[in-house]
Amino acid sequence: MxxxxxxxxxxxxxxxxxxxxxxxxxxxxxxxxxxxxxxxxxxxxxxxxxxxxxxxxxxxxxxxxxxxxxxxxxxxxxxxxxxxxxxxxxxxxxxxxxxxxxxxxxxxxxxxxxxxxxxxxxxxxxxxxxxxDPFLWAAYEELCILGAAEKASDIFGESAVLRLQQKHLSWDMSSKYSESGADDHSTLLxxxxxxxxxxxxxxxxxxxxxxxxxxxxxxxxxTVGTGKGTQHSNSGPPNVSLYSTPSPVSTQFSAAPPPLYRNAHAQSNMSMVGGEGSPRSAANAVNQAPRKKIMDEGKLRKSSRSSSARAAYSQVSGRLFSDSGLRRSSRLASDTSSQASSNASHVGGNGPSHSSAKLFGSFPSTSKMNSGSGRSGTARKGHSWSTENFDEGRRIDASDDAGSDDMAVSRSAISVSGDDKTHLRDRTNSVIGVAPNSSRIASGALELLGLLRTLGEAYRLSCMYRGQEALEAYHKLSQSQYATGWVLCQVGKAFFEMVDYLEADRAFSWARRVSPYTLEGMDIYSTVLYHLEEEMRLSFLAQELISTDRLSPQAWCAIGNCFSLQKDHETALKNFQRAVHLNPRFPYAHTLCGHEYVALEDFDNGIKCFQSALRSDSRHYNAWYGLGTIYLRQEKFGFAEHHFRRAFQINSRSSVLMCYLGMALHSLKRHEEALEMIDNAILADKKNPLPMFQKANILFSLGRFDEALKDLEQLKEFAPRESSVYALMGKVYKRLNRPEKAIFHFGSALDLKPCATDAAAIKSAIEKLHVPEEIEDNL
Missing domain, CATH: 1.25.40.10 (Tetratricopeptide repeat domain)
Structure with missing residues (x-):
């Protein structure tokens, strides 16, 4: 013994x-x-x-x-x-x-x-x-990924408080039993x-x-028995929460948390009391250096707390959202086909983009067009912030030294406000009791539930691809919570889904400064840099991720994007396959493999990769999109329309998906539906040139040349160096029997150095410039 x-x-x-x-x-x-x-x-x-x-x-x-x-x-x-x-x-x-x-x-x-x-x-x-367990954030995260999450206010609201009350009472009774009736021998051992x-x-x-x-x-x-073959029994309370403090009997030889979540657990507990090492102090160290004096006061207040108060806080401080499944936000292919061949072409297998390599060969990325945008989802200067003195029940407020006149964000922004908060606290205290520790637990639980409510609603909106609403929800967080790696990565993903790569770059860059060890979301960040064609920064990011953890799939996705940007698709594919090997349930890696197979024109293996991604996440709309592009290139227009529509049902706000669905409908001779879908795509993102070009292409095929020419003139102002626009204008002028204008625009298209396939098509059109339409159609 x-x-x-x-x-x-x-x-x-x-x-x-x-x-x-x-x-x-x-x-x-x-x-x-x-x-x-x-x-x-x-x-x-x-x-x-x-x-x-x-x-x-x-x-x-x-x-x-x-x-x-x-x-x-x-x-x-x-x-x-x-x-x-x-x-x-x-x-x-x-x-x-x-x-x-x-x-x-x-x-x-x-x-x-x-x-x-x-x-x-x-x-x-x-x-x-x-x-x-209402603090089990990971379960709510999974519900969001599956598209089945209820509103965060329903999960982390008053009903959660009532469940916490019952759990607290159950734990209190079990704790008293353990203190009074525990086996002395068990306590010794x-x-x-x-x-x-x-x-x-x-x-x-x-x-x-x-x-x-x-x-x-x-x-x-x-509990350990007294010797060989002794019957063992549970010493802890039967219904204790995962986050409950163990009873005195069960703490003597309890194992410490492993390193994987020890830091998250410590940060979660410290963030409740403003201690050093908490997300708040980490964020302020990076972004709020002048506040060091006030943070030191917080440390003094923390050190003066009694052990009973710390036990009370540890009971309700769970591990928050340190991880996230990787939802699931991937790239759409960035190219399409010329309408003449009714095929969608893919270049580099890299994600949602307004440009197309074969259709829009040298077209600048949308993110560069948006460089003048005034939006800044990551510039959060001048927010007020506050710390609480839990011993004296008072709040200390301090203004940001930056002196900005942005709206103030305090702790009250992340919890229920005013009368609702008072009502919930009173109701909690009426059941839990009026003891000081119980009152602190109720107050801390309310505050934590308020934080989870804000984060949960923002994450739910993000998983529903309602990017602007998600960003507004994240902006309700306090400065200390907003300036954390997880939140900033989610903000970056929201901008990425909105095809605002410059703002996504800013958010991810801030996340790297706040927590350079964070790996979650870095695969998406590497795709952002891919679309911005930041080859040097992408290479540096890949090297940093490999040095941080060479066994992470995010690192190998970044390396694969580096080679894909250099058009080395075979090497890129090997790196993406390495990511799949490290985590077979990582849908984004499967999708990237599929895009590289499409770039290599290996459609059979591409289909297998996209299907593997869907087995891991059926709401991974990028895989549905990838299958649609393959079937569109194979001229299986019915299959293409089905898969594009499935992707559109998941992400109904994507201008790119609307455009490709319209292209599939046009190929099926459903022209009115196609035009309606293309118009919706233009309204969804007026900075996206692809649906504007496809609308002109559809109008041209329907013989509505004047309308097509009008749209192309507007597109030419928006994309003055796109050869495909000039080539299509040349075709329109030829049908309007204006050969001088036609030859001028064909020549302008060749001057912009299109890809070899497009150049050959333009030269053929020039040679047939004086051939009658009836004869040309029969050729």
């Missing part, structure tokens, strides 16, 4: 110091000397922390305890054995099995159902996880609880977003 206690203590110490190999070795000695399923859980947790899921899989296979099944399911999930993971969580011989670890169990099961294409059941489990934090939803999110390279999976609330 004494040896077992010493071994447990040494193992937990090694885990706390991140010495996983030493912990694994000692845990093997523990299991050999004192064999039990509880000890096997600890050994499996050591293996999982050391990225050895296959070891945990083998030692836990066939175990029956709830926590063992959870750890086994995590191992299966990491090894992509989803069917076994599902059976472990929901044994078939049990009619209504209770999932282990409550909200985390439902979240894991939701992921399994999502990746086995059972969307409705996945949504149900994510909702159930949020009902059990300690517990091998690897704290619910270690099997947190954030770890699952990191697992399936970043190639499953780190995982924290530890048993929750277990």
């Amino acid at each position: 004494a040896m077992e206690a010493v071994l447990v203590d040494c193992i937990n110490t090694s885990l706390r110091l991140y010495m996983y190999r030493n912990a694994t070795f000692l845990c093997e000695r523990l299991c050999a000397e004192f064999p039990s399923e509880i000890n096997l859980q600890l050994l499996a947790s050591c293996y999982l922390r050391n990225n050895q899921a296959y070891c945990a899989y083998h030692i836990l296979k066939g175990t029956k305890m709830a926590q063992s099944r959870y750890l086994f399911a995590l191992s299966c999930f990491q090894m992509d054995l989803l069917r076994e993971a599902e059976v472990a969580l929901c044994p078939r011989n049990e009619p209504n099995p209770e999932l282990p670890n409550g909200a985390a169990g439902h979240y894991l099961l939701g992921l399994i159902y999502r990746y086995t294409d059972r969307r409705k059941i996945a949504v149900d489990h994510f909702l159930k996880a949020l009902e059990m 300690g517990t091998r609880s690897l704290s619910a934090n270690d099997s947190s939803p954030r770890h699952l999110k990191q697992l399936h977003d970043n190639g499953h390279r780190e995982i924290a999976a530890h048993s929750q609330g277990t």
Whole structure:
């Protein structure tokens, strides 16, 4: 018994110091000397922390305890054995099995159902996880990705407060029981609880977003027996939240959180009290240097808090949105076909762009056209900010030294305002009680729910591709929350989906300054630099990402974009395939592979890549778009229209998707529908030249030459160096029997040095300039 206690203590110490190999070795000695399923859980947790899921899989296979099944399911999930993971969580011989670890169990099961294409059941489990734990941001994030999220006010509103009240009362009763009735021998020996934090939803999110390279999976609330073969029982309260503070009995030998989320957990707790290392202090260090004095006062206030107050705050401070599934925002192909061949051509396989390499060969990118735009979604100067003295109940406000007259943003902007906040606090206190600690917990929970409400609504709007509304929601955040890597990356993605690459560049650049170690969203940033043709900056970004983590798919996507920008599609494809190998559930990498295959005219493999992307995320509209472009080039216009329409149903505000759908409808001889869709595309983004050109092309094919010429004259003013515009104008003048004008515009098109295919078509048109239309049509 004494040896077992010493071994447990040494193992937990090694885990706390991140010495996983030493912990694994000692845990093997523990299991050999004192064999039990509880000890096997600890050994499996050591293996999982050391990225050895296959070891945990083998030692836990066939175990029956709830926590063992959870750890086994995590191992299966990491090894992509989803069917076994599902059976472990929901044994078939049990009619209504209770999932282990409550909200985390439902979240894991939701992921399994999502990746086995059972969307409705996945949504149900994510909702159930949020009902059990309203601070489980990762579940709400998954709902947004699936397009099934309710309004954030419904999830993080008053109903969440009531659930927190019930959970708090349940924990209080269990804590009193643990203090009064705990086994003295259990207290002496300690517990091998690897704290619910270690099997947190954030770890699952990191697992399936970043190639499953780190995982924290530890048993929750277990107590070591007195010797070999002794029956073990749970010492923690049965309904304690994942974010609850463990009872005094279960803290003596509890393992420290692994490095994967330790920083996020520390930041989350510190951000509640304004401590050093919190997102607030990090943001102010970069953007608000003159506030150092006030932040130092916050540190003094933090240090003066009692231990009971800290325990109260740790109970409601969850791990917030450190990760995000990678939704899912990818590139649309940047080229189309000439209408003469009714084919859409793709150049470089790189995303949403208003220009087209074969149609608009040397056309400048839209982002360059927008250089005069006055929008600045990232310039947030002059906002007021505030810190709270929780001991004295007063608020200290300070103005930004920048002296800007922008609107002030205070902490009240991220929580319920005025009477609503007072009503919720009073209602919370009436149930929880009026003890000082309970009052602080209620106040902190309200504030945190207010923050999640703002972030959740903004993220939901972003996943619905309502970019401008999402940006307005993000601007409601305080300066300290806005100036964090996660928020700035989401802002950059919103601008990217709006095809505003300059603003997206500014947002991502700010995110790199605030958190240069952040990898999430950097694949999208590399695509932004691709469209801006910033070859040197793109190369530098790729090198930085590789030096940060060479096993991240985002880094290899950036490298692939570098080679794609240089038209080295074969090397680009190899790098994108490396990203797929690192994380098979990363839909963006599959999509990029598909674009490179299309550039190499390997349509069969391109179709396979786009379909693989859709298996990971059925709402990945860029993959639907990619399939549409392939079928359009193969002149399978019915299939092309179907896939473009599916993409349009997901992202109904994309001018590029509207344009391509109109092209497919025109190819199907549905001209009126095509013109209507093209007009909608022009209204959606008046700076996009592609739908304007396609409208002129459709009018030309319908014989409405005067209308086509009028649109082309406007487009020529907007894109004076686009050869395709002049070429089409030459065709119009030829049909109007004005050969002098026709030859002038054909010559102007050749002077702009179009691609070889377009140049050959223009020369052929010049040679047939005096051939009658009837004879030309029969040639």
